[in-house]
Amino acid sequence: MHQPNIVLIVADNLGWGELGCYGGGALRGAPTPRIDALARQGLLLQNFNVESDCVPTRSALMTGRHPIRTGCLQSVPAGLPQGLTRSEVTLAQVLSDSGYATAHYGKWHLGDIPGRYPSDRGFDSWYGIPRTTDESQFTSTPGFDPSVAELPHIMQGTRGSASENVKVYDLESRRRIDEELVDLSLAFIQRNHATRKPFFLYLPMVHLHFPTLPHRDFAGRTGAGDFADSMVEMDHRVGQVVDEIDRLGLADDTLFIFCSDNGPEFRPPYRGTAGPWRGTYHTAMEGSLRVPFIARWPQKIAAGQVSNEIVHVTDLFTTLAALGGARIPDDRPIDGIDQRDFLLGRTARSTREGFLFYIKNDLRAVKWRDWKLHFFWEPEVNEGKGKLESPYLFNLTRDPKEESDVLAFNTWVLQPVLRMVQAFNDSCKTFPNTVPGARD
Amino acid sequence: MHQPNIVLIVADNLGWGELGCYGGGALRGAPTPRIDALARQGLLLQNFNVESDCVPTRSALMTGRHPIRTGCLQSVPAGLPQGLTRSEVTLAQVLSDSGYATAHYGKWHLGDIPGRYPSDRGFDSWYGIPRTTDESQFTSTPGFDPSVAELPHIMQGTRGSASENVKVYDLESRRRIDEELVDLSLAFIQRNHATRKPFFLYLPMVHLHFPTLPHRDFAGRTGAGDFADSMVEMDHRVGQVVDEIDRLGLADDTLFIFCSDNGPEFRPPYRGTAGPWRGTYHTAMEGSLRVPFIARWPQKIAAGQVSNEIVHVTDLFTTLAALGGARIPDDRPIDGIDQRDFLLGRTARSTREGFLFYIKNDLRAVKWRDWKLHFFWEPEVNEGKGKLESPYLFNLTRDPKEESDVLAFNTWVLQPVLRMVQAFNDSCKTFPNTVPGARD
Structure with missing residues (x-):
């Protein structure tokens, strides 16, 4: 089978x-x-769902598995054990095994020790940060003591070699890193275009x-502050990658995806917005579950589509692996x-009707069709009530902000939802x- | 000057x-x-602002004056004094004086006694309800006693005659009334088209x-319940009026406006949504202030425009009167x-930078550029804190859900805002x- 190039850009905390x-x-x-133009050229999902925050989503994307299975439940500070165990199989591994050139430029957050860096886990090369970006504040923070908290670094690595520190990750290098990531991405695209090798660019x-x-x-x-300036920069950076794909004539042969890892930040002054949905990341509200997702693939994905069908970040693992002819672990x-039929327009419906949503070890909610059952309320x-004695049921079409519990009038919904929970629990026992x- | 036809459709509680x-x-x-097509053919405002609820907005629309001036502060049950005093000058009056045929089909809510009905206040004819739609529940409510609460009616009237009851306003006639209103509207358009008289249709x-x-x-x-079914009907009804204007070749000669009177309902199961904004009607949040507004006028208003410029419902009085060559009271x-320059694209900026927002007698907030100062918090x-000892300031671009008070860092904004308050208070003294x- 023909193997398309895959460009997967994941923004961080973009609501x-x-x-x-x-x-x-x-x-x-x-x-x-x-990015708006990219959406007009392809498919925009209104109901693309992720995990509760950075580590859970990225692990789910890389493995196709909910974090509760892999232990990647949350962000963990440097110096404490974290990341995907080596028994997990990553999307980069299976695509690499299938003949893809693979690169990771950006934020990893799935392991910060030898054996768990991107170049140890299926990527031919990587550049970026092993953990996360709040660390860039460390060296500017009065009282920071590098004898007790690790000095954060931008790192790089290539397959078969040890990853190494490049420079300190501070406020100034944080401002510049996305430019670097895009420069590296363009060079990677050019190299593989020259050798006619299919590539998986994870950015x-x-x-x-x-x-x-x-x-x-x-x-x-923008005149509207750092956040708006940064969003305009982000849009520009995405445009640079699009332009390079188009300039090299690769558009028709490249599935180009732009999405986010989780809902918006909740802390001012960086607090973002989930638009009509309520909540931020680290909650089980729709503003946490739903994030932007745009896929462009001319000739394969019809232009100008908007869909409210449910797709989950774990589906990206399965779908991209299948598109790349890769072996999915059995x-x-x-x-x-596998959402290929939906993505490519062979069916108008997603192959998924719902999913379970955990935060850390708690099953917070289940989404099924346009219903959502909350077991906790936060x-x-x-801020909230914690575990609910009587769960809340919302209809997301009639009540997008999840404000009016209608369980009493719709208890039939419990049946399909709790069957999903039962099946998941059974699989965790096996x-x-x-x-x-x-x-490891 | 040439007098364009004016069609003004105002939805009720459309967030x-x-x-x-x-x-x-x-x-x-x-x-x-x-309605989406109407927006693509004209101008969609993202920052069209109204008063806190039905009576205040409708009075502001009819007079160009904030309700605090006219005493139209809130909905009042039948049998209690309410509505615009006859000393107020309505948009229908000035357009009628200027040569327009005028009709009111729908909900009035600005006076329910002889002398205050639409046909007493500038409309050649009217059909609809003198007050509001919750009354349609009366006759279906166990315990309703018509000896103590007025039996609600759909009414009609013509200029120079007494208005009269047509039929009881109950759940069944409530379901049918929008169809009737549109039928009457189409007949009104046809009549005036035949006589080549400019018309003002207020629907x-x-x-x-x-x-x-x-x-x-x-x-x-829709399969999504009464609310969604009703919205689909509303869209259809608007389409019927558009089609008639277009069928008669009146499109280029008709300013066609569709907007809402206030933010969404807050009570389940009829609770609506203000999208990315917070709050409902009867609050001072952006979800209350901002409502849909679409204006179509081919050859005059460029198609496909979207603007976040501030326009206020009182501006409709002044702008429509000016477009109709009518005399604005001095x-x-x-x-x-007067927003003609903005509406017609002669300038990209609204002529308005802000406005005061009252609920009943309280100055709840002032909006100025993309800032909003709240004096109360509800x-x-x-649900809220009532009057604030220290007002909250929000930046609506950076913080659309009004969540992070930034007054301490932006006290300069107090100057233009409080000058607006001072000027308004001065005018109320005069x-x-x-x-x-x-x-009366």
Whole structure:
């Protein structure tokens, strides 16, 4: 089979409501014409769902498995065990085995010790940060003591060699890193175009994670502050990658995906917006579950499509692996579903009707069709009722902000939802979950 | 000067987030292709602002004056004094004096005694309800006693004659009234087209006010319940009026406006959505202030425009009167600003930078550019802190959900805002406000 190139750009903490094509853009002081154009050229999903935050989503994307299975439940500070165990099989591994050139430029957050860096886990090369971007504040913070907290670095590595520190990750290198990531991405595209090798470019950008600081070239661009300037920069960076794909005549042969890892930040002044949905990342509200997702593939994906069908980030593992002719592991539960038929327009419906949503060890909610059953109630991070004696049921079409519990009038919904829970629990008994912090 | 026809359709309790062109539509289970098409053919405002609820907005629209001046502060039950005093000058009066045929089909809510009905206040004819739609529930409510609460009626009237009851306003006639209003509207358009008389059609529809029940022809249409069925009906009804204007070749000679009277309902199961904004009507949040507004006028208003410039419902009085060559009263303060230059694209900027927002007698907030200063805090109806000792300042671009008070860092904004308050208070001293419930 022919193997298309895959470009997968994942923004960091980009909420559903930020981009112009999702109702934000100019209203947020930050027009996003390049990403909006990408959406017009392809498929925009209104119901693409992720995990609760960075590590869970990235692990789910790389493995096709819910974090509760892999132990990648949350962000963990440097110096503590974290990341995907080597028994997990990554998307980069299976695509690499299938003949793809693979590169990771950006934020990894799935292991920060030898054996767990991207170049140890299926990527031919990587450049970026092993953990996350709040660390870029360390060296500017009064009282920071590098004798007790690790000095954060931008790193790089190539397959078969040890990864190494490149430079300190501080506020200034944080401003510049997305430019570097895109430069590396363009070179990677060019190299593989020259050798006619199919490639998988995974570009988990650093924008818009806090501290949301733009490249100096974009500082003051919007007049609406750092956040808007950074979003305009992000849009520009995405446009640079699109332009290179198009310039090299690779558009028809490249599935180009732009999405986010989780809902918007909740902390001011970097707090973002999920548009019409309620909540932020680290909650089980729709503003946490739904994030932007755009896929462009001329001749394969019809232009100008908008869909409210449910797709889950684990589906990306399965779908991209299948598109690349890669082998999907059959010795463990894979939660991702092959969405090729839906993505390519062979069917109008997603192959998925719902999914379970955990935060850390708690099953917070289940989404099924346009219903959502909440077992906990924490609509704003750290604010709520905790575990509910009587779960809340919302209809997401009639009540998009999840405000009116209608369980009493719709108890039939419990049947399909709780069957999903039962099936998942059964699979966890057959294939025990990995304990968080497990060593290899 | 040439006098264009004016069609002004005002939906009831239609929140910012409901229509497809405002990010709702299919997501709400209710595609709105006709209104979306109208938006593509003209100008869609993202920052069209109204008063806190039905009576205040409708009085502001009819007079160009904030309700605090006219005493139209709130909805009042039948049998109690209410409505615009006859000393107020209505948009219908000035357009009628200027040679327009005028009709009111729908919900009035600006006076329910002889002398205050639409046909007493500038409209050649009217049909509809004198007050509001919750009354349609009366006769279906166990315990309703018509000896103590007035039996609600649909009424009609013509200029120079007494208005009269047509039929009881109950759940069944509530389902059918928008169909009747549109039928009357089409006949009115046809009559004036035949006589070549410029016309002002004011069509304050009953949808989506609670009880939000669709015409039987639309019941079950969406599979998403009464609210979605009603929105689909509303879209269809608007389309019927558009079609008639177009069929008669009147499009280029007709300013066609569709907007809402206030933010979404807050009470389940009829609770609506303001999309990315927070709050409902009866609050001072952006979800209350901003409502849909679409203006189409081929050859005059460029197609496909979207603007976040501030326009206020009082501006409609001034702008429509000016477009119709009507005389705007100069013996009293008129809060509306002539927005012809902005509407017709002669300038990209609104002539307005802000406005005061009252609920009943309280100055709740002032909006100025993309800042908003709240003097009270009641983000959800009946839930809040009341009057604030230290007002909250929000930047609506950076913080669309009004969550992070940034007054401490931006106290300069107090100067332009409090100058606006001072100027308004001065004008109220020179021209004393009408006491609510004042008789003629």
